[in-house]
Every structure is written in structure tokens, then in C-alpha cells.
Amino acid sequence: xxxxxxxxxxxxxxxxxxxxxxxxxxxxxxxxxxxxxxxxxxxxxxxxxxxxxxxxxxxxxxxxxxxxxxxxxxxxxxxxxxxxxxxxxxxxxxxxxxxxxxxxxxxxxxxxxxxxxxxxxxxxxxxxxxxxxxxxxxxxxxxxxxxxxxxxxxxxxxxxxxxxxxxxxxxxxxxxxxxxxxxxxxxxxxxxxxxxxxxxxxxxxxxxxxxxxxxxxxxxxxxxxxxxxxxxxxxxxxxxxxxxxxxxxxxxxxxxxxxxxxxxxxxxxxxxxxxxxxxxxxxxxxxxxxxxxxxxxxxxxxxxxxxxxxxxxxxxxxxxxxxxxxxxxxxxxxxxxxxxxxxxxxxxxxxxxxxxxxxxxxxxxxxxxxxxxxxxxxxxxxxxxxxxxxxxxxxx
Amino acid sequence: xxxxxxxxxxxxxxxxxxxxxxxxxxxxxxxxxxxxxxxxxxxxxxxxxxxxxxxxxxxxxxxxxxxxxxxxxxxxxxxxxxxxxxxxxxxxxxxxxxxxxxxxxxxxxxxxxxxxxxxxxxxxxxxxxxxxxx
Numbered sequence: 081x082x083x084x085x086x087x088x089x090x091x092x093x094x095x096x097x098x099x100x101x102x103x104x105x106x107x108x109x110x111x112x113x114x115x116x117x118x119x120x121x122x123x124x125x126x127x128x129x130x131x132x133x134x135x136x137x138x139x140x141x142x143x144x145x146x147x148x149x150x151x152x153x154x155x156x157x158x159x160x161x162x163x164x165x166x167x168x169x170x171x172x173x174x175x176x177x178x179x180x181x182x183x184x185x186x187x188x189x190x191x192x193x194x195x196x197x198x199x200x201x202x203x204x205x206x207x208x209x210x211x212x213x214x215x216x217x218x219x220x221x222x223x224x225x226x227x228x229x230x231x232x233x234x235x236x237x238x239x240x241x242x243x244x245x246x247x248x249x250x251x252x253x254x255x256x257x258x259x260x261x262x263x264x265x266x267x268x269x270x271x272x273x274x275x276x277x278x279x280x281x282x283x284x285x286x287x288x289x290x291x292x293x294x295x296x297x298x299x300x301x302x303x304x305x306x307x308x309x310x311x312x313x314x315x316x317x318x319x320x321x322x323x324x325x326x327x328x329x330x331x332x333x334x335x336x337x338x339x340x341x342x343x344x345x346x347x348x349x350x351x352x353x354x355x356x357x358x359x360x361x362x363x364x365x366x367x368x369x370x371x372x373x374x375x376x377x378x379x380x381x382x383x384x385x386x387x388x389x390x391x392x393x394x395x396x397x398x399x400x401x402x403x404x405x406x407x408x409x410x411x412x413x414x415x416x417x418x419x420x421x422x423x424x425x426x427x428x429x430x431x432x433x434x435x436x437x438x439x440x441x442x443x444x445x446x447x448x449x450x451x452x453x454x455x456x457x458x459x460x461x462x463x464x465x466x467x468x469x470x471x472x473x474x475x476x
Numbered sequence: 477x478x479x480x481x482x483x484x485x486x487x488x489x490x491x492x493x494x495x496x497x498x499x500x501x502x503x504x505x506x507x508x509x510x511x512x513x514x515x516x517x518x519x520x521x522x523x524x525x526x527x528x529x530x531x532x533x534x535x536x537x538x539x540x541x542x543x544x545x546x547x548x549x550x551x552x553x554x555x556x557x558x559x560x561x562x563x564x565x566x567x568x569x570x571x572x573x574x575x576x577x578x579x580x581x582x583x584x585x586x587x588x589x590x591x592x593x594x595x596x597x598x599x600x601x602x603x604x605x606x607x608x609x610x
Contacts, residue, residue: 113494117555124558128565135569142573143580165518169511176507179498179548186495445495452550459548466540469514470533474521 104447112446123453127460130423134464137416141471144408155409156475158223160214162298164473167210168465170291174203175462182455185438185448193438193451198280200458201431202287204424208252209291211421213299216245218410225414226407249292256285276439281432416468423461430454496553506547513540 101107109115145152181196220241222230232238259282266274434454437443443451517536525532545551551559 116494120554120558121561124561128561131562131565131569132572135572138569139573139576142577146577146580161518161521165514168514172507172510172514175510175544175548176503179503179506180500182550183497183500183503186497445493448495456549459544462548463541463544466544467534467537470517470521470537474517474533476521476524476529 102446104442104444116447116449116452119449119453120456123456127456130457130460134416134419137412137419138467138471141412141416144412148405148408151405151409153475155223155406155413156473158218158221159413159473160217160299161473162301163210163214163295164469166294166298167207168469170203170207170210171462171465174200174207175459177203178455178458181434182448182452185443185451186445188444190438190441190443193443194276194280194435197431197435197438198284201280201284201428201435204428204431205252205284205287206291206294207424208421209288209293210295210298211417212245212248212288212292213295216248217299219244223410224407225411229407229410231406245292249289252285252288256282256288259285273439277436280435413472416472420461420464420468423464427454427458427461430457496550498547498550498553502547506543509543510540513543 102112105112105115109118177196177199181193181200184190184192184196218224220238221236222232222238224230259278263275263278263282266278431454434451437450513536517533520532520536545562551562
């Protein structure tokens with residue numbers, strides 16, 4: 081309402097201000113409906129750019145999955161389906177509360193709006209808490225993007241690693257402490273408006289740690305289930321622990337062969353053949369192929385020196401969980417889920433802004449645009465997760 | 477558009493209400509449908525559909541996406557133009573992914589890191605065995 085000075089119809093505008101332009105209607109719009117429709121077109125265009133932005137990552141996913149389906153299959157076993165499913169449910173519920181918030185703002189149910197927005201924020205925080213457990217668990221195991229990947233099947237849980245979970249939780253703990261202090265200060269000073277904002281926000285911040293707790297419980301449950309799997313099903317249906325076990329056995333069996341001659345290599349080969357009978361052991365099959373090719377190379381040529389054999393091996397394609405191939409999967413995983421998580425954080429930011437305005441009772445049936453627009457953004461973030469979850473977690 | 481359509485006291489009386497609140501029943505029904513479809517997605521992962529697996533998963537995800545778009549994003553009640561813009565973006569996503577995938581099929585091996593550039597393969601004990609490297 082501050083730009084009327086420039087208008088030639090200053091007098092008219094100022095006169096009609098109280099009737100024509102309610103405080104929520106921007107000067108350049110004739111009616112609230114026009115304002116709403118313009119904003120809505122804008123947010124839809126923004127969502128289109130978001131879809132195209134994410135499509136780049138989905139495209140990278142499609143290319144590498146088409147190129148290396150077995151790497152995606154193998155690496156997907158390291159993603160905890162239970163945590164992914166819980167997060168999907170949490171995000172779907174937050175979508176429900178967000179859609180409900182739009183309804184509340186349209187019906188001018190101010191208390192309901194604050195409640196549903198706070199519920200949406202809480203779900204977002206639970207989602208991030210569960211994600212923090214997933215990420216820190218994988219960081220600790222060395223399941224990192226290509227280049228940083230150092231996962232070792234013979235030592236999947238190295239004990240000495242930085243406290244990743246503490247690093248991730250620290251900003252949220254600070255936020256919780258800050259909001260709690262604000263809550264106490266506003267309660268003591270009797271500032272009802274600030275108290276009404278700080279109250280739901282402290283619940284929201286607490287919810288991050290609810291998510292962390294939930295994630296911890298489910299992650300530990302999954303671990304013990306994995307170990308039971310190994311004992312109950314020694315043949316293995318492509319479960320990662322079985323692969324680990326097979327490779328451990330191989331390492332143990334192969335150790336003496338380092339010092340020995342071709343005879344030992346032959347023994348090693350029979351062991352490999354037995355292991356390779358299980359189609360799940362992609363790694364073993366490929367290392368067997370590598371061995372055969374290497375033997376063939378050494379057999380046909382008269383050269384028996386180590387240098388030649390080494391050359392033969394390095395030119396052989398190795399279809400296994402090498403840091404590079406597995407790292408590519410985790411690069412894509414961290415990129416897609418990480419950028420999705422950044423979108424959740426951005427969503428939390430705008431939802432907090434909405435919460436403040438909802439406490440101020442800014443919205444009414446002529447002016448609910450901001451709630452609707454944030455809702456559309458939030459549903460898009462949910463939509464992306466709807467595709468991410470099966471594509472990353474549910475590969476069999 | 478009457479100039480008084482938006483004065484604070486006569487919202488419901490005027491004929492220019494553009495808010496279309498969605499009924500709680502619809503919201504809850506969509507939510508439970510989405511949850512049900514999520515359960516189905518997780519459950520189907522334990523069966524082996526072979527080559528159809530990706531298609532099944534994508535089909536269920538798309539049904540969920542359509543539910544979210546139609547109801548939670550109010551696309552049914554929205555102006556058709558907005559829906560055209562948004563759904564149009566998926567046409568371009570399809571073109572983008574299809575052409576890039578088709579191209580990568582022809583040149584796929586250049587996407588692979590060359591073997592000699594590989595970091596030492598920690599997950600590959602046989603290599604250390606055979607070539608005698610530490």
C-alpha cells in the first residue's frame with residue numbers, strides 16, 4: 081500500500097482505500113481473487129522448474145541404473161527399507177496436515193491452522209531426524225559418495241569414526257535450546273504473541289529428536305534381523321551380509337596363495353567356483369571371471385612375470401562393489417535424498433513464517449494464498465519422495 | 477467483481493468466494509489411499525516380478541502422485557491452465573530422460589571410470605591375492 085504516491089489517482093485511491101483495498105490486497109491487484117490467481121500461477125511455474133531440476137537427478141539415476149543394474153541391486157540392500165517406509169508415512173501424513181491447513185485457512189479456523197501447521201512442521205522434523213540416523217549410520221560404515229567411499233566388507237562397522245550423528249544433531253539441538261529459552265523468556269515477560277509462537281515451535285524442535293529416537297530403534301532392530309538372516313539362510317538371497325561373509329571366507333582362504341604358485345591359484349579357483357554357483361554372489365562370479373581371464377592371458381603368452389599378470393588384471397572389467405562403482409550409487413543416493421532434505425529444510429523455513437502469520441491471524445477466506453502456495457510446494461516435495469523411496473530403497 | 481466483495485463483514489453473503497475448502501472426508505480418504513498404496517509398494521518388493529518390477533513400482537508411485545496432485549494440490553478444482561503447465565513439464569522430463577538414456581546406450585562405456593583410474597579395491601580381496609600387491 082505504499083506505492084500510491086506515484087499514482088495519478090492518488091486522491092481517489094486514498095479515498096477508496098478502506099473499502100477497495102483491504103490490508104492484505106497488494107496495490108497492483110484489483111481483487112483478492114486476481115491476487116490469488118496470479119500467485120498461484122507463479123507457484124505452479126516455480127514447481128515446474130523444481131520438477132525439471134529434479135529430473136536431471138532422476139536422469140542420472142536412470143543412466144547409471146541401466147548401465148549397472150547389479151550395483152544398484154547390491155547397494156540398495158544397505159538402505160534400510162523400514163526407515164524409508166516410516167519416512168514415507170511421515171511425509172504423507174504431513175501432506176495431509178498441510179492440505180488440512182489450507183482448508184483451515186480458507187474457513188478462517190485460526191487455531192486449527194496453527195495446529196495443522198505445527199503438525200506439518202513436526203512431521204518434517206521427524207523426517208529429518210530419521211534421515212539423520214540413516215546418514216550417520218552410512219557415514220560410519222564408509223558408505224560414502226565415490227571418492228570418499230571406504231566401506232570394507234570385512235570390517236563393516238569400524239569403531240573409530242567421527243561422531244557424525246552428533247554433528248548432524250548439533251544445529252537442531254541449538255535450535256531447540258534457543259526456542260526453549262525464547263519460550264521461557266516470552267512466558268516470563270508476558271508476551272502472549274511470542275509465547276503463542278514459541279510453544280508450537282518448541283514441540284516442533286523436540287520432534288527432530290523424536291525422529292532420531294525412532295530411527296535408532298528401527299535401525300538397531302534391522303541390524304539384529306540381518307544377523308539372524310545370515311544364520312537362517314546361508315545360501316543367501318543377495319543379502320549384503322552374506323556377500324560380506326563370502327568375501328571374508330575368500331580372503332581367509334586366499335591368504336596363503338599369496339606366497340604360493342599356480343597350484344594354489346587352482347585351489348583358489350575351485351573355492352571361487354563353489355562360491356560362484358550362488359548367483360547372488362555377483363562379486364565372486366566376476367572375480368572368478370577375472371581370474372579365468374588372467375589365467376588365460378598368462379597361459380597363452382610365454383610371459384610368467386608378475387608385471388604381465390598385473391596388466392591382465394587391470395584391463396579386466398571388475399563388476400563388484402569397488403569403491404568407484406558402489407560409490408556412484410551412493411553419490412546418486414546422497415545427491416537425491418540430500419537435495420530432497422534441503423527442500424524439506426526450506427519448507428520448514430517457510431512453514432515457520434506461515435506459523436507466525438497464522439498466530440497473527442493474517443489469513444482469511446479472501447487471503448489464504450500463502451498457505452496454499454506453501455502447501456503446493458510441500459506436496460511437490462512429498463511427490464518427489466513418493467518416487468525416490470521405491471527407486472532407491474526397494475530394488476530387489 | 478464488486479468493489480465490496482472483500483469487505484471484512486460480508487464474505488459469505490457475496491458471490492465471489494474463490495476458496496474451495498476440501499472436505500475432511502476427502503482429505504482423510506486420500507491420505508488412507510496413499511498409505512495403503514505405500515504398504516502395497518513395500519509388500520511387492522518381497523515378490524520377484526523380474527523385469528516388471530520397475531514398471532510396477534513406477535505405476536504405483538504414479539497413482540500416488542496423481543492422487544496427491546488431484547486432491548492435495550487441488551488440481552481438480554484449480555484452473556485448467558495451471559494443470560496444463562504442470563503436467564506439460566512431465567512431457568519435457570520424458571523427452572529429456574528418453575533422449576539422454578538413448579544416447580547413453582550408444583556411448584555407455586565412456587560413463588564408466590576407467591579401471592586404471594580406480595582407487596585400490598578394498599572390497600576385492602582376490603586382486604591383492606593374485607597380483608601379490610600388499
